[in-house]
Amino acid sequence: MKERILSVDIFRGATIILMILVNTPGTWSAVYAPFLHAEWHGYTPTDLVFPFFLFIVGTSIVFAYKNKPTNSKTYKKIVVRTLKLIGLGLFLGAFTLSFPFIKDFADIRFPGVLQRIGVVFFFASILFLNFNWKTLIGICAVILIGYWLLMGFVPVQGMESTFDRAPNNLANFIDVKVFGSHNYKADYDPEGLLSTLPAICSSLLGIFTGLILISKQEKKATILFGIGGALLILGHLWDIFFPINKALWTSSFVLVTAGWANLVLALIYYLTDVKGVKFGSIFRYAGANAIILYFLSSFISKIMGMIKMTEDQSLHGWLFDTVYVHDFMSMQLSSLLYGLSVVAFYCLLAFVLFRKGIFVKV
Structure with missing residues (x-):
């Protein structure tokens, strides 16, 4: 069992x-x-929900794959699950009531919540199976810092880059170029292509929490509270240079939401698994x-x-x-x-x- x-x-x-x-x-x-997303920069309680799910996907990966061999059978299961999630997401985006029950191709949205879950699950699982926690921390840091540098310092069509909702926002620019009319909005998609990279880190941070939960560490709740607080502080400090933004899934957003996830999970863990409430x-x-x-x-x-x-x-x-x-x-x-x-x-x-x-x- x-x-x-x-x-x-x-x-x-x-x-x-x-x-x-x-x-x-x-x-x-x-x-x-509180039940609406932030208009652009900043975050509301609602903006925590999706990153919380990606975080717990990472934590669940630890329990599901901690004893799995890195062979073709394991990789096949990961690929099949990934394709199922992406397929369900594409179905939601394409379905309509009128025959043949599929929208015109130009009207189908390609990115989406389930698609992002599938892609993030795939990469987080593969990374977990092949690298130790120290290497995963390094990978996470490279992605988050690299994303900040890309978004903040790479010119877009000869214009200085911006974090605002504008044509010279690199993530928005790439989404429009790659997906065209298949985006959620004409100028961007909250589950876009480039912003999926830092979303992978949301699951990697969940993996670190999962490793703590299965470890022989004492006072796990205290450790998770400490990690949560540290991530919150780091995220809000980074917000000064790279604004917290769900639509762009900024690096500061990753740290802040993972911080809150650790705090909430630590509280639940303390009440249920430690105190038996x-x-x-x-x-x-x-x-x-x-x-x-x-x-x-x-x-x-x-x-x-x-x-x-x-x-x-x-x-x-x-x-x-x-x-x-x-x-x-x-x-x-x-x-x-x-x-x-x-x-x-x-x-x-x-x-x-x-x-x-x-x-x-x-």
Whole structure:
């Protein structure tokens, strides 16, 4: 039986539930500020969610591959899982309700959340299997510093580089050149090509945490708290020169989000694995089928937005207006209650799947 650390399962499940919550408000025109991404530089609680998931992907890699041989069978499993994740992401981007159920090629978005998870998982797994922790720290440092130098000092079309949302932003420039109309926005993609490099470091930092959790170190929670605090300080100091930015996945953003991830995981670890406090079972259930819950929530949400109840209103809009919008509450509260209802549904689904022993591996 595989070794399990309860706090890791709870952290993974809580992250996926938060991902679903922030992705499915009743209306995007009325959302409380903490549930929105920062407009560009800076970060909100919502900006922590995706890097938290990549972080815990790295931590989970340690448990899954710590005793795996570096042979073709192991690499094949990694490649197959990577292709499944990328395939599911491309399917979400391409699906439409009208026959033949695929958008016109020019309208398909190539990058995406699941695609980034797949690519990051692939490289983080390969690196973990082939290098020790000291080398991984060096690789992580090279990527983060190299990304900063590329973004800050490489001219773009003869113009001085910028970290702002502009044509002379290197990451944005590359995304437009490579993906063209297949980006999330006309001028950039938050899961773009160049910014995937530092995203790999989000998982590598999770790997370091996983190595601490399986080690014979005493006071692991204290160590994780210390690492989390140090990463937060370093990230905010780097913010002075390389602004914290999720859309660009800047190096300072990597350090700050990994810092918060370590602090949160350390707290959960201390309560559950050290003190034996019983809580968070529903998060554990969600964590057991995290990817399939995220995929289903995204797919069903997309379908509900496509189904038309009237010429101007989707099934999603009709349901929100009919059930959740009332004169006695603010539109932001109505929007949040809708999102919480969606989360409740997927928590129930996670509970049923867990109780029936159904674990969908992607």
